[in-house]
Amino acid sequence: xxxxxxxxxxxxxxxxxxxxxxxxxxxxxxxxxxxxxxxxxxxxxxxxxxxxxxxxxxxxxxxxxxxxxxxxxxxxxxxxxxxxxxxxxxxxxxxxxxxxxxxxxxxxxxxxxxxxxxxxxxxxxxxxxxxxxxxxxxxxxxxxxxxxxxxxxxx
Amino acid sequence: xxxxxxxxxxxxxxxxxxxxxxxxxxxxxxxxxxxxxxxxxxxxxxxxxxxxxxxxxxxxxxxxxxxxxxxxxxxxxxxxxxxxxxxxxxxxxxxxxxxxxxxxxxxxxxxxxxxxxxxxxxxxxxxxxxxxxxxxxxxxxxxxxxxxxxxxxxx
Numbered sequence: 001x002x003x004x005x006x007x008x009x010x011x012x013x014x015x016x017x018x019x020x021x022x023x024x025x026x027x028x029x030x031x032x033x034x035x036x037x038x039x040x041x042x043x044x045x046x047x048x049x050x051x052x053x054x055x056x057x058x059x060x061x062x063x064x065x066x067x068x069x070x071x072x073x074x075x076x077x078x079x080x081x082x083x084x085x086x087x088x089x090x091x092x093x094x095x096x097x098x099x100x101x102x103x104x105x106x107x108x109x110x111x112x113x114x115x116x117x118x119x120x121x122x123x124x125x126x127x128x129x130x131x132x133x134x135x136x137x138x139x140x141x142x143x144x145x146x147x148x149x150x151x152x153x154x155x
Numbered sequence: 156x157x158x159x160x161x162x163x164x165x166x167x168x169x170x171x172x173x174x175x176x177x178x179x180x181x182x183x184x185x186x187x188x189x190x191x192x193x194x195x196x197x198x199x200x201x202x203x204x205x206x207x208x209x210x211x212x213x214x215x216x217x218x219x220x221x222x223x224x225x226x227x228x229x230x231x232x233x234x235x236x237x238x239x240x241x242x243x244x245x246x247x248x249x250x251x252x253x254x255x256x257x258x259x260x261x262x263x264x265x266x267x268x269x270x271x272x273x274x275x276x277x278x279x280x281x282x283x284x285x286x287x288x289x290x291x292x293x294x295x296x297x298x299x300x301x302x303x304x305x306x307x308x309x310x
Binding site for chain 1: 156157158159161188189192193194195196197199201220224226227232234236241244245246247248250255257270272
C-alpha cells in the first residue's frame with residue numbers, strides 16, 4: 001500500500017549528538033516515513049517540534065541535497081541571514097555544498113510539524129555552524145569530531 | 156534564501172506525452188520547486204489538479220524512488236489495489252522497482268495540491284500500467300516506446 005499509515009510509525013525522541021548537545025534536542029520527535037515505506041535513495045522524516053524545540057543543531061551538508069515542507073503550525077527558519085517565518089505549505093531547499101547553515105525552531109505556543117527529505121550517500125560530512133563540530137558519516141556510522149578532525153574529548 | 160518563493164515559480168501546463176495522451180493531462184499544472192531552488196539530486200514538483208484532473212498516466216519507475224505529500228484538498232490514489240482517499244498531510248511512497256503502477260486523481264469539486272519528489276538518475280525506464288507504453292530516459296531526453304521497444308507509430 002503506497003499510502004503511509006503515519007499513526008503506525010513510532011515517534012523517536014532523543015539525539016545521536018554528543019552528550020553535551022543532547023539537551024538542545026528536547027521537545028523534538030521524528031517519524032522515519034521513508035524507511036517505513038521502503039525508500040532507500042533518500043530519507044524522509046516527519047519532524048514534530050514542541051514549543052521551544054529545535055530541529056537540529058544549525059548545520060549544512062557537503063554532499064546531500066535537503067528539502068522540507070511545513071505541514072502544521074508556525075515555525076522559524078534560522079540561517080546565516082537571520083530568521084524567516086514559515087507557515088503551513090512553506091518549503092525550504094538546501095542544496096548540497098551550500099555553506100549556509102540552517103535549522104528550524106518552534107518559537108510559537110503550539111506544536112509545529114514539517115516533513116524533510118535528504119539524499120542518501122555512501123559518505124557525508126556535515127558542518128555545524130555555531131559550534132566547533134563536524135560529523136563524518138560512513139558505513140552508516142556517525143563520528144562527531146572537532147572541525148580540525150580531532151576527537152571531541154581533546155579540548 | 157532557502158525559503159522558496161512559491162509565487163515566483165511559473166506554473167507549467169501541458170504534457171510531454173505522445174499527442175494521443177496529452178488530453179488526459181488537462182487541468183494539471185506543476186511548479187518545479189527543486190530546480191528553482193538549485194537542487195539537483197532529486198526533483199521536487201508542486202502539482203495542482205483541477206477537479207477531474209490526473210497527475211500522470213498510471214506508471215511505475217524502475218530506478219527512482221518517489222514520495223508525495225498532499226498539501227491542499229482531497230485527492231485519490233489509484234494503484235493496482237484500487238482507490239485510496241488522500242487528505243491534507245497524507246503521504247505516499249513508491250519505491251523504485253515496485254511494479255504497482257500509480258497516479259493521483261482529483262475527484263472532488265475543488266483544486267487539490269500535492270508535492271512530489273523523485274530521485275534523479277542518469278537513465279530511467281518508466282512503465283505505464285494501463286496502456287502499451289514505456290518511457291526511456293537518457294541524457295535528459297525522453298523516448299516513448301511500445302512495451303516491446305517498438306516506436307509508438309508502428310501499430
